[in-house]
Amino acid sequence: MQPETDPNRLLSLARQGDNLAREELIRKFTPFILKIASRLSGRFIRLGEDDEASIGLMAFNEAIDNFNPEKGISFLTLAETIIRRRLVDHFRREKRHRQNIPLSALDQAPGQGGGGMVAGIEDYTLVAELEDRRREVIRYQQDLAHYGITFADLVRGSPRHRDARERALACARVIADNPVFRCHLQEKHELPLKALEKELDTSRKTLERHRKYIIAAAVIMMGQYEYLQEYLGWKRGGEGCGLR
Structure with a gap:
């Protein structure tokens, strides 16, 4: 052979x-x-x-x-x-x-x-x-474009208060660490709102208000973004959909 x-x-x-x-x-x-x-x-x-x-x-x-x-x-x-x-x-x-x-x-x-x-x-x-x-x-x-998000969107939509920003980042971490949530986001390009409501005990209204910021942060955490992850103070843990 x-x-x-x-x-x-x-x-x-x-x-x-x-x-x-x-x-x-x-x-x-x-x-x-x-x-x-x-x-x-x-x-x-x-x-x-x-x-x-x-x-x-x-x-x-x-x-x-x-x-x-x-x-x-x-x-x-x-x-x-x-x-x-x-x-x-x-x-x-x-x-x-x-x-x-x-x-x-x-x-x-x-x-x-x-x-x-x-x-x-x-x-x-x-x-x-x-x-x-x-x-x-x-x-x-380029990755954000797949989710319909631009840098201008992030400038306009970033949480103004520190506690709101920390909650949004915590939500992004939950998505990045959970294979089911991660795959839902990557495949459907939307937040698993219903599941996140239960997981985080957070209202859908709050999640939707910071949707783009949460997705943008999750994309960094899920991807090969060494410098941006350093900026967020987050170290990679999980991988993308599927098993390695």
Whole structure:
């Protein structure tokens, strides 16, 4: 029997515990991993010689475990994001990399045109992190559109009082932590109002008043939104619909 070669199939098998499929998937995308590591490092990264290559491979492996197709983000986008973040963490730990990166490699921010001369690795990694944050916000905006919600809606409809805001966030947490509520929201794009009334002992009127804010917060908690979750002070627990 010929070995499986389709990347999507390999990813599916790898997430089901097939170690051979995982190894083959990593092998196929090693050039992709090294390209990201080289671009972020500002020098050519060699497999088996540079720490950045090993960190990139481990980050790609981490992406396989964390990928959830129901989140609406492609696997390679998730993989690139995790690789970049793990390398940025590495550079921050290893101050010696400051001298190893040529200034010519720091002239551009990831995914952008000329950005001027950057003084050192601290500035460059900050720019890379800001770019990751920008991408995350754009992805969040696209996810909210599926629920008919815009950023302008959130500005207008956010709870004005702290206690109301905390109650809305608590409701969002209940949705994110409950597989039934989570799936209802993701599949029907609406709050499970009747069930939430019972679960939270909250009136339907209150839930409807802050509906968009609750949904927007729940989307952050359910998705691959590391920076926005940090902003909410919430750490991921549950996953999307179905079992992993």
